[in-house]
Amino acid sequence: MPTLTVDGVEVTVENGATILQACEEAGAEIPRFCYHERLSIAGNCRMCLVEMEKAPKLVASCAMPAGDGMVIHTNTQKVKEGREGAMEFLLINHPLDCPICDQGGECDLQDQSMAYGSGTSRYLEHKRAVKEKNMGPLIKTTMTRCIHCTRCVRFATEVAGVEDLGALNRGENTEIVTYLEQALNSEVSGNIIDLCPVGALTSKPYAFTARPWELRKTESIDVLDAVGANIRIDSKGQEVMRILPRLNEDVNEEWLSDRSRFSYDGLKAQRLDTPYVRKDGRLQAVGWAEALDVVGAKLAVTDAARIGAIAGDLVCSESMKALKDLMDALGVANIDCRQDGAKLSTATRSAYLFNTTIAGIEDADALLIVGSNPRLEAALINTRIRKRWKKGAFPIGVIGEQIDLNYGHEYLGAGAATLQEVAEGKHSFAEVLKKAERPMIIVGQGALTRNDGDAVLALARQVAETTGMVTGDWNGFNILHTAAARVAGLDLGLVPGEGGKSVPEMLDAAAAGDLDVVYLLGADEIDTAKLEKAFVIYQGSHGDAGAHAADVILPGAAYTEKDAIWVNTEGRAQLGLRAIFPPGEAREDWAILRALSDKVEKTLPYNTIDQLRAKMVEVAPHFADIDVVTAAPWGEFGTAGAVDAAPFTNPITDNYLSNAISRASGIMAECSAAFSGKVEEGTGTNG
Amino acid sequence: MSQVIATGKAFEFTPENVEKAKVFIAKYPEGRQQSAVMPLLDLAQRQNGNWLSREALEYVGNFLNVPYMRVLEVASFYTMYSLKPVGKYYLQLCRTTPCWLRGCDNLVKVCEDKLGIHNGESTEDGKFTLLEVECLGACVNAPVVQVNDDYYEDLTPESFEALLDKLAKDEVPAHGPQVDRLNSAPEDGQTTLLEKAGDA
Numbered sequence: 001m002p003t004l005t006v007d008g009v010e011v012t013v014e015n016g017a018t019i020l021q022a023c024e025e026a027g028a029e030i031p032r033f034c035y036h037e038r039l040s041i042a043g044n045c046r047m048c049l050v051e052m053e054k055a056p057k058l059v060a061s062c063a064m065p066a067g068d069g070m071v072i073h074t075n076t077q078k079v080k081e082g083r084e085g086a087m088e089f090l091l092i093n094h095p096l097d098c099p100i101c102d103q104g105g106e107c108d109l110q111d112q113s114m115a116y117g118s119g120t121s122r123y124l125e126h127k128r129a130v131k132e133k134n135m136g137p138l139i140k141t142t143m144t145r146c147i148h149c150t151r152c153v154r155f156a157t158e159v160a161g162v163e164d165l166g167a168l169n170r171g172e173n174t175e176i177v178t179y180l181e182q183a184l185n186s187e188v189s190g191n192i193i194d195l196c197p198v199g200a201l202t203s204k205p206y207a208f209t210a211r212p213w214e215l216r217k218t219e220s221i222d223v224l225d226a227v228g229a230n231i232r233i234d235s236k237g238q239e240v241m242r243i244l245p246r247l248n249e250d251v252n253e254e255w256l257s258d259r260s261r262f263s264y265d266g267l268k269a270q271r272l273d274t275p276y277v278r279k280d281g282r283l284q285a286v287g288w289a290e291a292l293d294v295v296g297a298k299l300a301v302t303d304a305a306r307i308g309a310i311a312g313d314l315v316c317s318e319s320m321k322a323l324k325d326l327m328d329a330l331g332v333a334n335i336d337c338r339q340d341g342a343k344l345s346t347a348t349r350s351a352y353l354f355n356t357t358i359a360g361i362e363d364a365d366a367l368l369i370v371g372s373n374p375r376l377e378a379a380l381i382n383t384r385i386r387k388r389w390k391k392g393a394f395p396i397g398v399i400g401e402q403i404d405l406n407y408g409h410e411y412l413g414a415g416a417a418t419l420q421e422v423a424e425g426k427h428s429f430a431e432v433l434k435k436a437e438r439p440m441i442i443v444g445q446g447a448l449t450r451n452d453g454d455a456v457l458a459l460a461r462q463v464a465e466t467t468g469m470v471t472g473d474w475n476g477f478n479i480l481h482t483a484a485a486r487v488a489g490l491d492l493g494l495v496p497g498e499g500g501k502s503v504p505e506m507l508d509a510a511a512a513g514d515l516d517v518v519y520l521l522g523a524d525e526i527d528t529a530k531l532e533k534a535f536v537i538y539q540g541s542h543g544d545a546g547a548h549a550a551d552v553i554l555p556g557a558a559y560t561e562k563d564a565i566w567v568n569t570e571g572r573a574q575l576g577l578r579a580i581f582p583p584g585e586a587r588e589d590w591a592i593l594r595a596l597s598d599k600v601e602k603t604l605p606y607n608t609i610d611q612l613r614a615k616m617v618e619v620a621p622h623f624a625d626i627d628v629v630t631a632a633p634w635g636e637f638g639t640a641g642a643v644d645a646a647p648f649t650n651p652i653t654d655n656y657l658s659n660a661i662s663r664a665s666g667i668m669a670e671c672s673a674a675f676s677g678k679v680e681e682g683t684g685t686n687g
Numbered sequence: 688m689s690q691v692i693a694t695g696k697a698f699e700f701t702p703e704n705v706e707k708a709k710v711f712i713a714k715y716p717e718g719r720q721q722s723a724v725m726p727l728l729d730l731a732q733r734q735n736g737n738w739l740s741r742e743a744l745e746y747v748g749n750f751l752n753v754p755y756m757r758v759l760e761v762a763s764f765y766t767m768y769s770l771k772p773v774g775k776y777y778l779q780l781c782r783t784t785p786c787w788l789r790g791c792d793n794l795v796k797v798c799e800d801k802l803g804i805h806n807g808e809s810t811e812d813g814k815f816t817l818l819e820v821e822c823l824g825a826c827v828n829a830p831v832v833q834v835n836d837d838y839y840e841d842l843t844p845e846s847f848e849a850l851l852d853k854l855a856k857d858e859v860p861a862h863g864p865q866v867d868r869l870n871s872a873p874e875d876g877q878t879t880l881l882e883k884a885g886d887a
Contacts, residue, residue, distance in 0.1 A: 163754030168690060168763040179756040180689045180741075 004070040019061035019072060020048055028074040031083060031112045033090070033197045034149035035062035038253065039158060045090065045149050047112065049082040050074045058082040084118040090147050091121065093128045093172070094198070101145065103199030105212040109147065130175055136183025137670040138190055138262055140207050146200035148174050152192040159255070160186040161386050161406025176200070183674050187379040187655055190261040194244065194254075203242065205262055205667045210234070210241045218579035219246060221566045222260040223314050223484035223559040224659055227358070227380045228568025229256050233560050233579035240264045240560050240579060250359045250629075251568065257379035258671065259655060259662055264560075266665030270543045272555035273584025283553065288585065288595075295537050295552050296599025299330060302517045308334035308506040311494050312522030312540065313483030313659055316564030316576075317623065319539075319556070319589030320485065321492050321616050322604060323521050326593055329602035333500030334515070337489025339525050340651060341504045342445050343453030344479070346490050348635035351457070353487065354381075354569040355475035356440050357629055362388050364476065366436035368429065369409075370419055370460060371400040371648035372444020376655040377482050378569065382406070395436075397422075397429040400446055400648035414647035416447070416456050423462040433467035440469060440476035446650040448479070458638030470634050477634075481569040482651050482658070484559075485522075488567040491620040510534040520546045521589070522556065524660045539592060541582070544660035554596075555586035558661065562588045563609060565616070565623055572629045573622055690763060690770050691741045698742035700750075704730050708750065721753045724761055728768055737777055737835070738769040766820070774809045774816035776854045779833040782819045785826035793844045794830055795819065801851055814855060827871040828864055837862035 003012045004019075006026035013022045018041070023030050033045035043063035050061045053071040058079065061072075073079060091113065098104045130143040148167065153176065156165040164179045178184050184192075193203050215234040222229040222243070229252035232244045243264050245256035275291035276283040299307065309327050311320050320337060327335045338344060344352045356364060361384045374382040382405070388394050389407040396409040399418045412418050412429055421427040425434075433439040443460045450456065461477070463469070469476030481487060496502050501509055503526065509515040511530035518531055522540035528549035538550035541558040559566075561582040567573050582588070590612055597604040606612040617624045652658045656672040700708060711726040727750060731743040739762055748758040762768040769777075778798065782791050795806075798817045802810050809816040825831045828840030832847065839850055839862055846865040853860050868874045 163756050166756040166760045168760060170764045177689070179754075179759065180691060 002066050002068040002070070004066055004068065004072060006072045007074055013066050017066050019050060019052070019059065019064045019066050019070070022066045023050065023061060023072065023074055030061055030074065031116050032062060033108060033112075033147060034151060036151055036154075036195065039151060039154040039195075042150050042154065045147065046086040047083060047090070047116070049079060049086060051076050051079050051082075080116075083116045087113055087117040088122070091117070092123055093144075094147060095127060095144050097145070101142070101199035102140075102202040102207055103145075103196075107199060108197035128172060133175070133177050134181045134183065135178055135201070136185070136189070137667065137674050138204055138258060139184060139193060140202045140204040141200060142202070143175060143200055145198045146176055147198055148176070149197060150176070151195040151197065152176060152201060155192050155195055156184065156186065156189075158390070159191070159383055159386070160188050162186045165192075185675050187259070187375055188255055188257055188383060190258045191245070191255050203262075205265060206242045210236050215241055216579070218560075218577050220560065220579060221574045221576035222256070223566055223576070224260045224263055224662060225257065225378050225380075226481035226484055226486060226569040227252060227257075227378045228484065228566055228570075228572060228574050229260055229380055230574070231256065231260065235560075235579045238580045238583075240267050250357065251570075251572070251574075252380045253383075255380055255383060259379070259658065259668065262667045262671070263659075263662040263665045265667050266542070266661040266663070267558050267560055269666065270660075270664035271558075271583050271586070272541060272543055272547060272553055273582075273586050274555060275585060276550070276553040278551040283550070288587075291552055291554060292596055292599050295554070295596060298517055298535055298537075298552075299596075299600050304331035305333075305499075306514070306516040307332045307519070308501060308510070308515050308517070308534075309336075309519040309521065310339060310503055310506065310523040310526065311335075311337040311485060311489050312339055312520070312524055312546070313485055314541075314559060314661065315485040315489070315522040316559070316562060316589060317485075317488035317492065317567060317573075317616060318564055318609060318612050319521060319593060320489050320494055321612060321619070322590040322593035322597075323519070324492055324494050325604050325615070326597050326600075326602065327519075328497075329597065329604070330600065333497035334506055334509075335494055335500060336496055336503045336506065337486060337494035339483070339503055339523050340445055340449045341453075341502065342448040342486075343450075343457060344448060344490060345637060346493055346495050348632075348637045349491070349571065350475065350477065350632035350634050351461075351637035352479050352481075352490050353571040353632055354442075354478040354480060355632060356478050357570050357572075358384055361385055361440070362391075363474075364388060364436075364438050364440045365394060366433050366439040367394065367396045368412075368422065368433060368439070368441045368463065369396065369398045369400070370441065370443045371447025371456075371650065372442055372480050373401065373403045373405075373446075373650045373652065374442065374444075374480060375403070375405060376650070376652040376658075377444060378480055381480065381569075395429075395432050397432070400444070401650050403650070415645060416452065416459065416643035416648070417645060419447075419456065419459045419463065420643060423459045423466065425466060430463075430467060433463070433469070436467075438474050438476060439467055440478060442478045442480050444480045444648075444650065445482050446648045449651065450644060450646070450648075452641065452644045454639045455641035455643045458640040459643065461638045462640075475631070475634065479569070484566055484568070487569060487571055488565070488573075491567060491571075491622070492616065493619065507531070520550070522546070522660070539589060540660070541586065542660040542664050544663060546660075554592050555582070555584065556589040556592060557582040557586055561586075565613065565626070567623075570629050571622065571632060573626055575626050691744065691759065692771060693741040696740075696742060698731070698735060698740065698746045700730070700746070701734060704734055712751070721751050721757075724751055724753055724758060725765075727751065728758070728762055732768060736775075737773050738771060772809070772813075774814050776815050776834050778815060778817045779820045779823070780817060781821070781823045781825075781829070781831045781833075783822035783826075786822075786830040789829040790843075791830040794832060794842060794847050797844050797847050797851070801848060815851070834862070840864045841866040841868070 009026040011026045032048045034042045048061045049058040051073040133141045218233045222231045230246040230248040464477040507530040520538045524544040524546045538546045539554040656668040662668040712723045715722045748755045806819045841864040
């Protein structure tokens, strides 16, 4: 633990810390471009120069380890001149195009040249120009602006695990390109836009649409996967202009997946902005009063046993609670939030949570992945796994589809039979797990949505128990959800009541004519063809599969348009805030259900969202503990039984089209065409 | 466009080169075999007519289990790897100060007049490529032209022209000084240390 003096302040830092970190500890601000806390040290921008006593020259503080007794000065004339010199070099080839640069106003180079530059230029020669590079549909390049800090290259190589980005040539001819100038194929590629300290890499969809100082910034939660990444929604007027990640060490660090970052244009397309009722075979726009009357009348005259309710993947906790309360009041037992038919029960909370927690992955020392491709289902959990794997001594086994994971792993087998072998200790990987001190298992929805899901869950539990995954202070049993709404739905008890039907049973009953009314709360990932005979009420934000099958449409708010609590796969309740108002006549979802309850004379006992949340806390106390994971006690779950020989199939096939918002997004459609290998044949002459 | 040129023809080390590659790889400690990327690129370049095609780069990448981008970074950083086809005789003409003072401009002119190629160009028959380079480190024998691996030193326009004539006929004359002297010894015989050791 070296102790050193920075500007007269004595600080003690960890062994291996750099001078830059020591300076930050001492409260001295050090300018930097290439240095980034989460990436390896490059030391090539030379902006972080500080003066060290007894050293002949200024030292690059980011690359110099802190030593005991060092005396550092960060504010001397020599340092000032050194930084001015470094800045002058960086600006030699940097164009003066700030007025037409998207980075303007949030540019490290701009800010730091104001703070540390000399203010004038002595450079009269020509500047170099570099051709723009193709990096795919998400990243716009203006490589003339590049200062070669190589943050993007290091991110792609180290965090994203794609070795396609690199710096070619040398000296003044250095260029950052992808191999053969192909699109950068990574599910977290958008982060290099945030990392770029200049305007070389900017967002293609956001290009020239707004200036940072015009944007209203709202801190919220992402819902396009079950990670619950912390986001900042930047809006201008009533339009979401872009979505950026927000720092949360426990969840997303400072990264965001491409799906979550770039689906925002889907919030403007395919929106349900007015209530519709099907008249004469056609959906016709009506007022709220009429739509609610139609629904209320239908619910009032239908036998409770012939009503069903399904909650979808992007539904907030509040509206699920309101739906559950309404259905309870009507005596409806057919209610389910497990749209995909996952065989999860609500009896034991730890049975459906990512108990290890996302940050906890870094403490694990062996991993078994079952029926999941975390790269697509939870890209940021995948980067955590990769981060842990890079530290070494982290054997990873995969049961399920053979997938391209960006870390080394051992492929064990395709289906439940292999899992059984591991559970019974007959597989060599069982020994690996047993030897590990803190082993963990991740069970994906691909393993649980099958008919034998309950038996597979029991096997996973057996693996956890026989290999010592659950000890006093360690719980290595993890369910990886794909839907942001799922954990909250299970917490709030949106599962069939006594004699109630689950989602597949409801669909079959509706197809057979045994279910008359189906209430879809944002449920789109179901086989809507089976709902033809039933009277379908769709409440949600987007005109996706559910709305197409509907007889009444009640327009709701998307996640950017309401205050809501979301519970991620870890069971962490997080508060999302409203950035803009819902379009047209659309309303917040819980309020729609509250209004509907009046029509059926079962008025729900809350008039404000706070009263509703108080009710939620009564059922599930952790809803009161925002941002905190409450450890769930281990308990009984799963039913041992025969397992099917069929291989596990992963739930997400197209990373960019996994939910209604992304499916409405033009950017995501482009990504899907570029990366998922599905080229749609155009009609006509194809250009 | 990308700097990498694909030929469409598969590239593979000859059996002798595979053996050589194994020798290079064996020089590095266990787990650090990727360090052999530079000698292997050189080997591939020699086998591939003095340049590295996409196929050759990717073959080396696969051979060492190094991502293609990392191989390309190395190949594009060092000037001794060519990413474009070059002539059979790759003329690297030194133009740094000593060679320039000793008349390298005249040698450039010979190339331009005789072969019709300028800096960076190749003759149409694919025989010669001219590249002006910085110091080759043989200033005492300036001006110098490197032909493939060998230095031709103390050149005059006449002797350079004669050299090109011979190369055009695929005769490769002895490399080294093209005047009457041994290596960098004085041209008209020794001027110092005339006495033999022990004579004094």
